[in-house]
Amino acid sequence: MKYCRTALLFALCVAASGCNVPQTTMANGAVTYGNDLVSLHIKDAPDAVINASGDLQVGDKVVSVDAAQRGLLMLYYQNVHDVNHTGREMGKIGAKMGGRALKDKMQGKSEAEQDKDAQAGSDQIKTLAQKMCQDEANIKAVQDQLGAQLADFKPYAGIFDQHEVKSCADDDKD
Template structure:
C-alpha cells in the first residue's frame, strides 16, 4: 500500500511538472520549441518565432522573406526539431536503461550482466549525444547563413556559438 501512494505521488508530480514546459530548450533558454513553434530569446532583443513553414515573426511583426530565406528558416526549424527528437530518444534510452537496471537487480543478475546492459545503454547514449552535437552544428550553420542573408535575423545570429558547438563535440569524444 505504501508503494501505491508513492507511485501515485510521483505520477502526480510528473503530470504537474510537465505543464507548460517547452519540448526543447537550448542555449540556456535562448532557443525553445513548444507547440510546434521555435522561439528565439536573445538577450537585449525582442523574441522571435519561426514556424514549420518558415514564417519569421519578430515581436508582433511578421518579417517578409524571399524564397531562399524562407528555405533557410525552414532548415533552422527542422534542425531544432532534430535536436528535440534526439532528446526524446535519449530520454527513451535513459528510461529503458533505468528499467533494465531495476529489473536486473530484482532478478539477481550477475554484476557482469548488469555491467554489460549498462554499457550497451551507454553506447546508445553516446551515439545520440554525437547526433545531438551534429544537430546543434547544423543550427549554427543555418544561423550563420540567415545572419548574412536576412538583416532582421542578425540579432539572433549569435545564439549558438562556435565555442558551444566545439564544447559539445569535445564532450562526446572517447
C-alpha cells in the first residue's frame, strides 16, 4: 500500500487547519466544545450550556437539577470532552506521520520502509477513531437518559441520533 502520500497529505491538512483549535464542533455543528464548556445549538430553541460540574443553562435560565441529573450532565460533558481530546490526539499523530513521511523520503528510505512507518501511525489513528465512535455512542446513551429525565434538556435529546452513531461505527470498519 502507498501510505506515504496519504500520511503526508493528512499531515499537511492538519498543519493547515492548526493543531490548537480553540473550539471543536460535532454533530453537524449542534455541539461545540470550547472554553471548558459544552454548548448545544438547535433550531427553534435557545442555546444550552453544560459545564464540567454538571450545571445546565438554557438561554439565560440556570436549570435546577437533582443529583442524578447532574451526574448525567457531567457524563455528557466528559464524553464530549473525550471526543475533543481524541480528535486532538489524532491530529498530533497525523502531523507526526507527515513529518515522518517527509523525513523518510528525504533519507531515501525504500517504499516498504515508508509504508511500514505510515502503517504504524495509521493503526494508532484507527484505534483512536474506534474510541471516538464509542465516546459518541456514550453521548447518545446519556443524551437519551437526560431527555427522558430532564424536561429542559428534551429539545436537545435528538442531537446525536442512532444513524450518526451507526455511521461512525460503519466508517470505522473501513
